[in-house]
Amino acid sequence: MSFPWAKHYEPKNPAMRWIDERLPLPRLVYSAVGAGYPVPRNLNYFWNFGVLAGVALVVQIITGVILAMHYTANIDTAFNSVEAIMRDVNSGWLMRYAHANGASFFFIVVYIHIFRGLFYGSYKAPREMIWLLGLVIFLLMMATAFMGYVLPWGQMSFWGAQVITGFFSAIPVVGEPIRQWLLGGFVPDQATLNRFFSLHYLLPFVIAGTIILHIWALHIPGSNNPTGVSVKGPQDTVPFHPYYTAKDGFGLGVFLILFSFMVFFLPNALGHADNYIAANPLSTPAHIVPEWYFWPFYAILRAFTVDLSFFGLFTIVEAKLLGVIAMFASILILFFLPWLDNSPVRSGNYRPKFKIAFIILVLDVLVLGFCGQMPAEEPWVMLSQLAAAYYFAHFLIVLPLISHFEKPLPLPGSITEAVLNKHRIKGERDALPGMGSATQPQPAE
Amino acid sequence: MKIILNLIGAFFVAILVWSFGAGAVEYLTSSHEESVEHKFHEEPLDVSFPSDGALGTFDKAQLQRGLKVFREVCAACHSLNQVAFRSLTDLGYSEDQAKTIAAEWPIETPSINPETGEAATRPSLPIDHFPAPYPNVVAARAANNNAVPPDLSLITKAREGGAPYVYSLLIGYRPVPADLPEANRPSTGLYYNPWFANLNLAMPAPLTSAGQVTYDDGTEASLPQMAKDVTAFLIWTAEPTLPARKQTGWAVILFLILATGLGYMAYRNVWIDQKH
Numbered sequence: 001m002s003f004p005w006a007k008h009y010e011p012k013n014p015a016m017r018w019i020d021e022r023l024p025l026p027r028l029v030y031s032a033v034g035a036g037y038p039v040p041r042n043l044n045y046f047w048n049f050g051v052l053a054g055v056a057l058v059v060q061i062i063t064g065v066i067l068a069m070h071y072t073a074n075i076d077t078a079f080n081s082v083e084a085i086m087r088d089v090n091s092g093w094l095m096r097y098a099h100a101n102g103a104s105f106f107f108i109v110v111y112i113h114i115f116r117g118l119f120y121g122s123y124k125a126p127r128e129m130i131w132l133l134g135l136v137i138f139l140l141m142m143a144t145a146f147m148g149y150v151l152p153w154g155q156m157s158f159w160g161a162q163v164i165t166g167f168f169s170a171i172p173v174v175g176e177p178i179r180q181w182l183l184g185g186f187v188p189d190q191a192t193l194n195r196f197f198s199l200h201y202l203l204p205f206v207i208a209g210t211i212i213l214h215i216w217a218l219h220i221p222g223s224n225n226p227t228g229v230s231v232k233g234p235q236d237t238v239p240f241h242p243y244y245t246a247k248d249g250f251g252l253g254v255f256l257i258l259f260s261f262m263v264f265f266l267p268n269a270l271g272h273a274d275n276y277i278a279a280n281p282l283s284t285p286a287h288i289v290p291e292w293y294f295w296p297f298y299a300i301l302r303a304f305t306v307d308l309s310f311f312g313l314f315t316i317v318e319a320k321l322l323g324v325i326a327m328f329a330s331i332l333i334l335f336f337l338p339w340l341d342n343s344p345v346r347s348g349n350y351r352p353k354f355k356i357a358f359i360i361l362v363l364d365v366l367v368l369g370f371c372g373q374m375p376a377e378e379p380w381v382m383l384s385q386l387a388a389a390y391y392f393a394h395f396l397i398v399l400p401l402i403s404h405f406e407k408p409l410p411l412p413g414s415i416t417e418a419v420l421n422k423h424r425i426k427g428e429r430d431a432l433p434g435m436g437s438a439t440q441p442q443p444a445e
Numbered sequence: 446m447k448i449i450l451n452l453i454g455a456f457f458v459a460i461l462v463w464s465f466g467a468g469a470v471e472y473l474t475s476s477h478e479e480s481v482e483h484k485f486h487e488e489p490l491d492v493s494f495p496s497d498g499a500l501g502t503f504d505k506a507q508l509q510r511g512l513k514v515f516r517e518v519c520a521a522c523h524s525l526n527q528v529a530f531r532s533l534t535d536l537g538y539s540e541d542q543a544k545t546i547a548a549e550w551p552i553e554t555p556s557i558n559p560e561t562g563e564a565a566t567r568p569s570l571p572i573d574h575f576p577a578p579y580p581n582v583v584a585a586r587a588a589n590n591n592a593v594p595p596d597l598s599l600i601t602k603a604r605e606g607g608a609p610y611v612y613s614l615l616i617g618y619r620p621v622p623a624d625l626p627e628a629n630r631p632s633t634g635l636y637y638n639p640w641f642a643n644l645n646l647a648m649p650a651p652l653t654s655a656g657q658v659t660y661d662d663g664t665e666a667s668l669p670q671m672a673k674d675v676t677a678f679l680i681w682t683a684e685p686t687l688p689a690r691k692q693t694g695w696a697v698i699l700f701l702i703l704a705t706g707l708g709y710m711a712y713r714n715v716w717i718d719q720k721h
Contacts, residue, residue: 253705264694276603385465396454
């Protein structure tokens with residue numbers, strides 16, 4: 001599809017030929033994830049996470065469909081139906097723990113996938129559309145995960161729904177009507193639970209569709225790579241199958257080991273104890289926290305503590321609304337990233353100043369996450385204010401400035417050159433035949 | 446457009462820095478005394494259960510003792526809604542024994558009179574869940590000085606600190622310390638327990654003397670022993686499938702390690718002719 005030297009599908013037996021002539025599905029698969037898709041030969045393990053995210057979605061859909069066979073979306077029976085799944089459904093405990101921890105692992109791999117894209121400049125031309133579609137997937141995931149957490153109708157489900165839909169009531173005039181429209185009432189109730197169940201079942205398939213677009217867009221320019229240098233010729237690529245199917249297979253094994261460890265030995269470590277108490281609208285938990293994957297955004301929300309006022313005379317925007325705007329903005333600004341970072345160099349490996357800013361950003365998001373799960377008390381609020389300030393400054397001020405003033409390191413001429421240089425530096429003796437590498441082996445650094 | 450985005454960034458940063466400044470001034474000028482609850486609060490005791498750890502499983506004799514403590518002490522006020530009598534076979538009872546335990550349970554299962562349709566009760570069957578001591582929340586509240594005794598099915602999962610917390614709370618009743626401020630002293634109907642979040646608990650000490658329960662297996666019924674046994678029982682009620690989970694986990698992970706090892710070799714083998 002993407003490169004002239006991509007191999008074309010040739011059916012190996014009459015049955016496949018018969019199918020391919022009538023419905024070229026074998027051809028599509030071959031070109032999308034088979035030997036017909038040339039991929040840069042130098043991808044590192046960070047490039048495993050896209051496939052892992054896809055696997056995580058499949059795990060969620062399979063376990064979710066099975067759970068939905070036993071779950072009842074009714075405020076009187078939802079909590080008990082989840083417990084019945086845990087106790088009386090054959091392997092129901094496995095399905096539920098896999099689904100709950102699967103959500104966490106989906107977010108872990110997607111966060112790594114996003115940060116990989118940030119570091120290696122995978123959002124830059126010509127891959128802007130892949131980045132934008134990826135952000136749409138991320139937003140859909142957040143909506144799906146939030147609604148899924150409401151379904152067991154435990155204390156955190158109920159109060160989480162109360163708090164998160166409460167964001168909308170910060171909008172002047174139309175906020176409260178919007179909130180009531182979303183909930184189907186004044187508080188989370190039967191109408192809320194039923195529609196959340198419906199949407200929680202629907203959205204994963206919307207995600208799957210968006211992933212197809214994401215991969216389609218990926219196949220136009222092909223994958224980025226750790227050097228950020230575009231593919232120049234056939235020597236720069238290997239066929240996806242068997243090279244990257246083998247590497248992804250190994251990565252998948254490591255992923256499944258870690259995932260299984262959590263599911264079988266620490267299944268409740270990422271959850272919250274209060275969600276094992278059935279929802280009680282009359283009893284507010286002491287400390288309402290969202291799931292861990294929302295903590296950084298929750299910290300940004302709560303970092304806004306001062307109303308924006310006209311010299312203290314009258315309030316222009318209340319702190320709560322500012323927090324809500326900032327929280328949504330923290331994701332929306334990522335949609336502008338391809339145009340905020342104007343540096344022609346993609347990979348952070350060749351951008352010394354960007355690299356520092358990137359490392360600060362990673363630490364910054366971890367600090368925000370930490371603050372998000374702490375109670376809204378000092379000094380955590382102050383820490384989250386500094387961290388949130390850097391978050392916005394990074395994308396809206398630091399990156400545009402760096403792309404102006406930074407002097408990038410010299411780029412390798414091609415992917416192959418970078419690979420051979422790496423091996424030369426490593427002191428490997430066997431250069432590729434025909435590459436004319438006459439350099440002497442050097443000691444390892 | 447870039448300028449606008451820069452300005453938006455500057456706007457957010459300015460407000461956050463302003464908020465930070467305001468918060469910092471507030472923080473530096475206010476006093477930070479440790480709250481009384483925090484000062485007197487105790488962390489859960491260090492206690493272990495046979496179900497702990499990657500190889501943990503249930504000690505059936507202990508669960509049977511725990512059931513007895515639950516029946517004679519806890520069940521008077523606490524429900525166990527999620528658990529059915531039939532699942533008592535997990536504790537090493539035969540189906541007939543489970544049937545007898547259900548039939549002889551001190552509280553009967555709500556039913557209706559088949560002649561008149563009026564509310565009635567009947568002895569429990571193995572398919573029934575443990576009957577609740579009160580017909581509804583209002584009755585529970587009325588009988589307990591306005592505090593509803595929580596359902597205990599999931600209690601070891603539903604509290605921060607888990608089973609060690611439940612154990613500590615059960616034996617954690619103490620005389621009120623002399624230096625406890627007046628505002629934090631238990632009022633009528635409350636009892637001092639430093640393991641409870643606000644130090645004052647509506648539940649009177651449930652385990653009061655050694656030998657309160659007579660164990661059938663001859664184990665000495667000391668206070669810590671009874672607390673430990675009933676907590677072990679409540680770990681079981683919270684997750685009866687725990688042993689299956691851990692055993693399956695070992696099989697799955699050993700298989701995955703093997704498969705991943707083979708996967709790694711396959712990967713190296715595929716890439717052997719390719720520098721990358």
